[in-house]
Amino acid sequence: MKYTKRLDGRKFDEMRPMSAQVGVVKNAVGSARFQIGKTVAIAAVYGPKDLFPKFLQKPHGAVLRCNYNMMAFSGSGERVRPGANRRSKEISMVIQKSFEPVLDLSEFPKAVVDVYIELIQTDAGTRCAGICAASLALADAGFDMKDLVCAISCGLVGDQVVVDLDKTEEDFEGGAVDIPIAVLPRTGEITLLQLDGEISKADLAKAIDHGKEACKKIYELQQAALRQKYAQEARA
Amino acid sequence: MMISREYVESIVAKNTRLDGRKFDEYRSIEIEYGVSSKSAEGSARVRIGDTEVVAGVKMELGTPFSDKPGEGSIMVNVELLPLSSPLFESGPPSIEAIELSRVTDRGIRESKALDFKKLCVREGEKVWLVFIDIYPINAAGNLFDACNLAALAALRDATFPKLDGDKIDYSQKTKNKLPLTKLPIACTVWKVENQFLVDPLLEEEQASNARISIVFTEEGKICAMQKGGDSPLMSEEIAQAVELAEAKTHELRRHFK
Numbered sequence: 001m002k003y004t005k006r007l008d009g010r011k012f013d014e015m016r017p018m019s020a021q022v023g024v025v026k027n028a029v030g031s032a033r034f035q036i037g038k039t040v041a042i043a044a045v046y047g048p049k050d051l052f053p054k055f056l057q058k059p060h061g062a063v064l065r066c067n068y069n070m071m072a073f074s075g076s077g078e079r080v081r082p083g084a085n086r087r088s089k090e091i092s093m094v095i096q097k098s099f100e101p102v103l104d105l106s107e108f109p110k111a112v113v114d115v116y117i118e119l120i121q122t123d124a125g126t127r128c129a130g131i132c133a134a135s136l137a138l139a140d141a142g143f144d145m146k147d148l149v150c151a152i153s154c155g156l157v158g159d160q161v162v163v164d165l166d167k168t169e170e171d172f173e174g175g176a177v178d179i180p181i182a183v184l185p186r187t188g189e190i191t192l193l194q195l196d197g198e199i200s201k202a203d204l205a206k207a208i209d210h211g212k213e214a215c216k217k218i219y220e221l222q223q224a225a226l227r228q229k230y231a232q233e234a235r236a
Numbered sequence: 237m238m239i240s241r242e243y244v245e246s247i248v249a250k251n252t253r254l255d256g257r258k259f260d261e262y263r264s265i266e267i268e269y270g271v272s273s274k275s276a277e278g279s280a281r282v283r284i285g286d287t288e289v290v291a292g293v294k295m296e297l298g299t300p301f302s303d304k305p306g307e308g309s310i311m312v313n314v315e316l317l318p319l320s321s322p323l324f325e326s327g328p329p330s331i332e333a334i335e336l337s338r339v340t341d342r343g344i345r346e347s348k349a350l351d352f353k354k355l356c357v358r359e360g361e362k363v364w365l366v367f368i369d370i371y372p373i374n375a376a377g378n379l380f381d382a383c384n385l386a387a388l389a390a391l392r393d394a395t396f397p398k399l400d401g402d403k404i405d406y407s408q409k410t411k412n413k414l415p416l417t418k419l420p421i422a423c424t425v426w427k428v429e430n431q432f433l434v435d436p437l438l439e440e441e442q443a444s445n446a447r448i449s450i451v452f453t454e455e456g457k458i459c460a461m462q463k464g465g466d467s468p469l470m471s472e473e474i475a476q477a478v479e480l481a482e483a484k485t486h487e488l489r490r491h492f493k
Contacts, residue, residue: 025319025320025374026286026374026376027320027322027374027375027376028322038274040272042373044320046318067318069317071290071292071369071371072292072315073272073275073276073277073279073292073293073369074275074292076407077406078294078296078406079294079296114318116317116318116319117319118371120271121271121272122274122275123275
């Protein structure tokens with residue numbers, strides 16, 4: 001089905017307005033808030049601390065644990081029942097994997113670093129917003145990282161390649177393909193890729209290209225947010 | 237770094253507090269509405285000093301209780317997110333979370349702040365169930381009062397979703413506000429050493445032996461109470477706490493004007 005114009009008036013390769021803020025949870029070692037369109041994620045990092053039970057410990061570095069959760073009122077339909085479910089567990093796992101290549105926790109053997117991601121409001125793209133927030137929170141916490149991680153959803157709505165699908169586009173009656181990707185902006189390496197829907201090889205390549213372009217803008221925003229936090233600290 | 241109980245007690249004995257406040261002085265309070273307006277039927281953020289809490293209202297249709305066929309109901313749930321404090325852990329709700337949920341619930345339920353009869357769609361068959369979910373974002377003391385304020389603010393912000401026969405169209409919100417007839421406001425009084433104080437920092441909470449939460453309606457009626465902590469209180473002390481709490485709830489109420 002033809003998709004000729006985006007409902008919110010964006011260009012096909014245009015993202016929704018974004019904002020990022022570092023240091024939003026005072027109790028945490030590092031924290032950040034990331035908003036894209038109406039999707040709002042906050043992330044907080046705690047640790048390194050001793051990991052129990054002991055058999056989970058790794059001798060050569062800390063274990064990273066990510067926990068993605070939607071607040072009960074943050075869904076677009078009925079209340080989301082509290083607690084982990086299959087979806088949130090899978091998302092937690094892929095988010096964790098997206099950080100493995102950049103994060104160096106070898107300084108902290110037998111320890112654990114916890115990243116908690118909470119969604120306050122959702123309009124699609126929640127795992128990507130979660131990754132963008134978590135990346136800032138980990139950097140804010142001061143862990144060694146080769147790069148920040150930027151994530152965006154790209155894909156197909158009807159016959160049109162787009163970036164940053166919102167919920168109405170994901171639910172487009174003419175069909176939609178959602179491809180969340182996470183990118184290491186310095187090298188262009190991809191650390192998360194999922195896809196559901198049906199897409200040609202050519203469109204897939206085009207979607208990922210658009211997604212990588214979009215990630216450059218996220219990278220700029222993330223860097224600015226981190227600088228702002230440290231500028232504030234320097235003044236204080 | 238933790239400040240020891242003895243230190244907090246010694247400061248209180250000198251007639252002051254860790255952050256220099258008076259014993260009956262709250263930190264600055266901010267209420268922000270509609271923090272999840274795309275998703276929730278009503279939502280709010282409350283800040284008391286460094287403590288931050290968000291609350292959201294979600295509505296569903298359900299069958300009424302058989303003894304109250306013409307009334308809807310509320311469910312209050314507080315989840316102590318490990319995101320908000322190094323002291324909270326993942327897993328099933330802790331007893332602290334359950335107590336917070338139930339005390340917040342009681343204040344709203346027993347004051348009849350929400351007119352449950354107006355939540356009836358068809359008697360004996362369909363009623364509205366109002367879920368109030370509350371989450372600390374940064375837990376830095378006084379979650380009892382913060383959760384109460386956040387729940388009330390979210391209810392105040394809430395509107396009914398559109399009803400299409402017996403199905404809810406969550407994508408369309410009506411302009412109909414929830415039947416919130418009054419604001420039952422909680423104030424928790426904490427005893428540190430032999431001193432009563434309000435709005436404790438986390439360190440003051442940990443140095444406290446006894447606390448009492450008291451929920452007041454605008455007319456000065458008490459609609460819920462909960463004593464906590466290991467130490468007992470004399471009835472004169474309870475009367476003293478009630479006086480203090482009433483005065484403070486008048487002050488807190490101004491944030492809703």
